[in-house]
Amino acid sequence: MKIDPKHNLKKPKYLIGVALAAAALAAGGFAIHEIKEEVMEQVDELLHTGGIVSAEPAFEAAEAVETTEENA
Amino acid sequence: MNLTLYLTENCNLRCSYCTREKHAQDMSRETVEKAVELAFSRGKNAGICFFGGEPLLKKDLIYYALELADERSRQTGIPFLSKITTNGTLIDEEFASMAKRANMQIGFSFDGTMQDDCRRTKEGGATFDLMVDKARLLMEHGCDTVAMCVASPEACGKLFESVKLVHDLGFPQMIINPAYGDKVTWTDETFEVLRGQFDQIADYMMELYQKGDKFKVAPLHNKISELIKGINPSKYCHLGIRQLAVSWDGNLYPCTSFLDKPEWYLGSVYEGIDETRRLEMAKRCFTPSPCKDCDLSARCTNSCGCANILNTGSPDMIAPVQCEYERMVISLADRLGDEMYAMGDQRFIDFMGL
Numbered sequence: 001m002k003i004d005p006k007h008n009l010k011k012p013k014y015l016i017g018v019a020l021a022a023a024a025l026a027a028g029g030f031a032i033h034e035i036k037e038e039v040m041e042q043v044d045e046l047l048h049t050g051g052i053v054s055a056e057p058a059f060e061a062a063e064a065v066e067t068t069e070e071n072a
Numbered sequence: 073m074n075l076t077l078y079l080t081e082n083c084n085l086r087c088s089y090c091t092r093e094k095h096a097q098d099m100s101r102e103t104v105e106k107a108v109e110l111a112f113s114r115g116k117n118a119g120i121c122f123f124g125g126e127p128l129l130k131k132d133l134i135y136y137a138l139e140l141a142d143e144r145s146r147q148t149g150i151p152f153l154s155k156i157t158t159n160g161t162l163i164d165e166e167f168a169s170m171a172k173r174a175n176m177q178i179g180f181s182f183d184g185t186m187q188d189d190c191r192r193t194k195e196g197g198a199t200f201d202l203m204v205d206k207a208r209l210l211m212e213h214g215c216d217t218v219a220m221c222v223a224s225p226e227a228c229g230k231l232f233e234s235v236k237l238v239h240d241l242g243f244p245q246m247i248i249n250p251a252y253g254d255k256v257t258w259t260d261e262t263f264e265v266l267r268g269q270f271d272q273i274a275d276y277m278m279e280l281y282q283k284g285d286k287f288k289v290a291p292l293h294n295k296i297s298e299l300i301k302g303i304n305p306s307k308y309c310h311l312g313i314r315q316l317a318v319s320w321d322g323n324l325y326p327c328t329s330f331l332d333k334p335e336w337y338l339g340s341v342y343e344g345i346d347e348t349r350r351l352e353m354a355k356r357c358f359t360p361s362p363c364k365d366c367d368l369s370a371r372c373t374n375s376c377g378c379a380n381i382l383n384t385g386s387p388d389m390i391a392p393v394q395c396e397y398e399r400m401v402i403s404l405a406d407r408l409g410d411e412m413y414a415m416g417d418q419r420f421i422d423f424m425g426l
C-alpha cells in the first residue's frame with residue numbers, strides 16, 4: 001500500500017457523455033437520446049484533450065436556459 | 073445549523089474496531105435543550121444527528137429533543153431534519169413508528185455476515201440474528217434507512233456476501249467503509265482480499281442495474297454521481313463549518329474524531345460557538361501535501377480531517393491505506409459508470425438522480 005498521486009488520467013466516458021448531453025440540451029433543447037451519436041463522435045477527442053473537467057458548468061447552463069424560458 | 077449530539081459515552085456493544093472509550097456519561101436534559109436552541113439559532117435549516125456510544129440507550133433524550141425541535145420548527149418556520157447512527161440492537165416498535173412519523177434518517181450499523189466477527193455485545197454475545205430481525209422491523213415500517221457496513225481486515229473476505237444479504241433484506245442503499253484507527257492494521261494481503269470483494273460488488277451492481285434494480289452501494293455509486301455533479305466529497309463537512317459535534321457535557325468540536333481534544337474545542341452549547349477559532353479552522357488548508365496535484369484530489373476523501381486523524385493522528389496527513397482505497401474505489405466506480413452508461417444514457421441519468 002502506498003500514497004500514489006495520479007497524473008494525466010483520462011476522463012471516464014460516462015462523464016463526457018453526460019456533460020455533452022447536458023450542454024447540447026442547454027444549447028438546443030434536444031432530447032438526450034437524439035444527440036447520442038453526436039456525443040459519441042466527440043468523446044474520443046475530448047478524452048485526449050480533456051476539454052471537460054466536470055459536468056457542472058453544463059448543468060448550470062441548462063438551468064440558466066430553463067430559468068430564462070420560465071421567466072419569458 | 074447541523075449538530076451531532078453525543079447522547080452518551082456508553083454502549084451495549086464492544087466492536088473490535090471501535091475507537092471510542094466507553095463511560096457511563098450521558099447528556100443532561102438541559103444540554104439537550106441548549107443544543108436544540110443552538111440548532112435553530114442560525115441558518116435556514118436545523119438538523120440533529122443522534123450519536124454516541126449507542127444513542128438508543130437514551131431513547132428518552134431522543135424523544136425529548138424531537139419534541140422540542142418540533143415545537144421550535146412550528147414557531148419559527150425553520151425546517152427540521154433528524155438523523156441517527158445506531159448499532160440497531162435496541163430498536164423496537166415504538167422507535168420504528170416514531171422514526172417513520174418524524175422522517176428520521178436511520179444509519180443502521182450492520183456488518184452483514186461479518187457482524188459476529190466484529191460487533192459483539194459487552195458480554196461477548198452474538199448479534200447477527202437480532203440485527204436481521206431489527207432490519208426486517210425497519211423495512212416493515214418503511215423507515216428511511218441506510219445500512220452502514222464496516223469492512224475490517226479480519227472479516228472483509230465476507231464483504232460481498234454481506235452486500236447481497238443487505239440487498240436481500242430490502243435495504244435500498246448501503247454504505248461501506250473500511251475500518252480505520254489504531255485498533256486496525258491493514259496489510260498488503262488483507263487489502264488484496266478487500267479489492268477482490270469490491271470487484272465482485274461492482275459486477276453485482278451491474279447485474280442488478282441490468283435487471284432495473286435500483287440498489288445503491290456507496291462509495292461506488294456516489295463516486296460516479298459526485299463526479300458528474302461536480303461535488304467534492306472532501307468538502308462535505310469542512311471541519312466545523314457545515315456541522316458541529318456536541319459532546320455529552322455540551323462542548324462543541326468540529327467533528328466526531330475530535331471530541332475531548334482540547335486543541336479542537338470550539339465553544340459550548342452554554343457559552344455559544346467560538347467564532348474566532350471556527351474561522352481560523354475554516355481558513356486552514358487540510359489538503360495533504362501529496363494530494364495537492366493529484367488528478368483524483370477532488371474525488372477523494374483526502375481532506376476528511378476525521379479520517380486523517382484516525383489514521384495518521386494529523387488532520388492534514390493521508391495514510392497509505394486510505395490513498396490505496398480511494399484509488400481502488402474510484403477506478404472501479406469509473407469502470408462501472410462506463411458499463412452502465414453504455415446501456416443507455418437516459419436510464420443512467422435517472423439512476424444517478426441527475
Ligand code: SF4
Binds near residue numbers: 085087092126191
Ligand atoms: S456500536 Fe458503535 S460505539 Fe458501540 S462499540 Fe460498536 S462502533 Fe463503538
Ligand code: SF4
Binds near residue numbers: 364367373
Ligand atoms: S488518490 Fe491518494 S494522492 Fe490522490 S488525492 Fe487521493 S489520497 Fe491523495
